[in-house]
Amino acid sequence: NAGVTQTPKFQVLKTGQSMTLQCAQDMNHEYMSWYRQDPGMGLRLIHYSVGAGITDQGEVPNGYNVSRSTTEDFPLRLLSAAPSQTSVYFCASSYSWSTRGTDTQYFGPGTRLTVL
């Protein structure tokens, strides 16, 4: 199993540009999520999905869109990038959302995004 994969590893955008960060998992996990990591702030939840066709907002959803058409993929879209979105983005997945939070979440290697 490849686990959780993310592309690209690095990206530089100009303010106002759009892009999609890709995330895929091959473990048939029900739950997938996106976090951003900023210095001194830990990881903060952006959006999450409990299954294909079902998504919801996390702590910091503004400026980001998600959709989940398949179990495997959970892309994160930046419609109009801003310098405040400069961060490292991590995708994570776990087997089930309904086990009251005891499942281990598996993280991808991250995407380092810079918005100029």
Add this chain to the structure above:
Amino acid sequence: AQSVTQLGSHVSVSEGALVLLRCNYSSSVPPYLFWYVQYPNQGLQLLLKYTTGATLVKGINGFEAEFKKSETSFHLTKPSAHMSDAAEYFCAANTGFQKLVFGTGTRLLVSP
């Protein structure tokens, strides 16, 4: 709302010394607690987790943590530090349905 506090953004130890990384959570209902490790330029990897049962939890690489409800703490320890333990460590809490709340992280520095 659930929050997680990690005391000390940086902790320095000598190789062979005890490692102690502190984590406190705020909640009237004990959450499920996790410790993750992040090596440079990598994703997060689970070290250990507490869900129910035994309050002393053993994880990978010789780490362990003890859940203390009375102190709302879940500190991470390792008896003898190794150079390869140098990394950033995150404590996280999950009050249900997989939504994790992370602490701000502690960077462990190990000197020879």
